[in-house]
Amino acid sequence: MxxxxxxxxxxxxxxxxxxxxxxxxxxxxxxxxxxxxxxxxxxxxxxxxxxxxxxRKPLLDLLELNIPWFFAEPKYGIAALFVAFVGLQYVGMNAKNSATSTGIYTSTANVASFEQDVPVNIVTNRYPSLPSNYPLFGEPQGDQSVIPAAFEYK
Amino acid sequence: MVGNVNLEPDELPDDEEPVSGAASEEDVVEDDGPSDDELVLKAQQGDIQAFDLLVERYHSRIYSLTYNMTSNREDAEDLTQEIFVKAFEALPRFKGKSSFYTWLYRIGVNKTINYRKKRNRKRALSLDSFDQDIKLDDDYHDLTAKGSPLRSISLSELQIKLNEALQGLSEKHRTVVVMHDMQGIPHDEIAKVVGASVGTVRSRLFYARRQMQNELSEFMK
CATH class of the missing domain: 4.10.260 (G Protein Gi Gamma 2)
Incomplete structure (x- = not known):
């Protein structure tokens, strides 16, 4: 059921x-x-x-879109590339020089600094010292003129 | 092989690729011409013509999916458009782990569900008209035979009742009914598309049918 x-x-x-x-x-x-x-x-x-x-367009397409003259006249393009290359070389060289001469990234050997104080012998007496009683002039001549005395440096 | 079982279809990323086992018959080329895989590869390389062929191949099925999910032809047209454009945009990320067809369906289902959620209200029905060939159909003859409850109502009334019953289902239940009972997609393929187990798909189908039978009880005698 x-x-x-x-x-x-x-x-x-x-x-x-x-x-x-x-x-x-x-x-x-x-x-x-x-x-x-x-x-x-x-x-x-x-x-x-x-x-x-x-x-998104490929980089080359974007360049062509933004600087069409570059692609329209290839000789100018190549010239511009050459100039850019030279410019980059120049900038690179400058950067290299500045990195080796100054700045926090240079080695201690290359750090530019004030030179240490080196004792300098200053010549204070350029002339030979003479004895205090050394006669500067000779005896007056007959016409009362005096002439410097010759001296000998010892 | 099933995708992420714990996620509902609307939680799945739109273009996440369901992992597929052996290709089903649907994956294989139906008409003469290049296979889906070939067309997808060409489309990925920027061949618009190849994508055009894919659109031509799957347009009617995607439209049918969106139309039956919304019962609104304007919405269905908009959705179909969005689905194909989304598929084109996501094509570079398609790795071929599943068939293109399954992947496209997943985008379709997710887009449709999200579209309905955004609207957050039921749209008025806007229905395609019946083909006159319906009168030659055996099922139609059976349903409108003498003594049948359907005999007393017009075809347009029947169409409205049917679509209202369908729209009365929840999104996930309607999805399985549309895909299985209207489009004839097997359970395992549906499982891949919606990211659920085959058991879940069967269960949803069972409850969806019961609910529809209740809605259409006046014709079920």
Whole structure:
């Protein structure tokens, strides 16, 4: 009796399932208008192309976009590259020199500083010292003129 | 192989790639022409034409998914557009761990659920019209046969009732019903798309059907 009841319920459920499946199956006949779908696909591809354009461009493309003259006339481009190369070399050399001579990154051996005070022998007496009683002038001559006395440096 | 079982589909990153085992029949090329893998590779290299072919191949299925999830054709069109554009933008991150189809579906399901959440209200139905071929269908004949409760209502009334019942389901229940009962996607594929176990998918399907039967009880006699 019980089994029969369960069996009946199962059958009813199965029937309801089948009926529902049939109803849902009908939804497959809901079809969109072809024109709307075509337009939708076109809109998708338009947006996709737009997205593609907005994607990050490669570095070369960006350069071409920003400095077109560089690419339009290659000889100027090469010349500009050469100038840039020389300039960079110059800047690099300067940077190297300044790094080896001063600054916090240089070794102690290269640190520029004031030179140590070296005792200097200052010559205070450039002239030979003379005895205090050394006569500067000779005896007056007959016309009372005096002439410096000659002296000998010892 | 199942993705992250603990996450609901709406919590999964939009373009996270579900890991797939052997390719299902859906993965393989259906019509003549290059395979999905070839087209994806070309599209990743910037070939727009290749992506155009992918759009052509999957447009109707993605539209069908979004339409049945929303029962609103304007929303479905917007969503279809957003899904393909999102897929294109995320294509460089697609590594081929799953089929393109499964990956696209995952984006589709997540986008649709998030779209509905953002709106935070039920939209009015805006339905596509029935194809006249419906009258040639055997199921239609059975349902409208003499003595059937459906005999007394018009086709448009039936359409509205059916869509209202579908919209009465929760997002996750509607997702499995749409994918399984309307689009014929197997349980394991659905599991990969929604990031749940096969058991969870079956269980959701069971409850969703019961709820729909209750909603449509007047036709279930």
């Amino acid at each position: 019980m089994n029969e009841k369960v069996s009946n319920e199962t059958t009813a459920e199965e029937e309801a399932d089948v009926l529902l499946q049939k109803l849902l199956h009908l939804k497959q006949y809901e079809v969109p208008e072809v024109a709307r779908m075509t337009r939708n696909k076109q809109n998708i591809m338009r947006q996709v192309r737009q997205a593609q354009m907005e994607k």
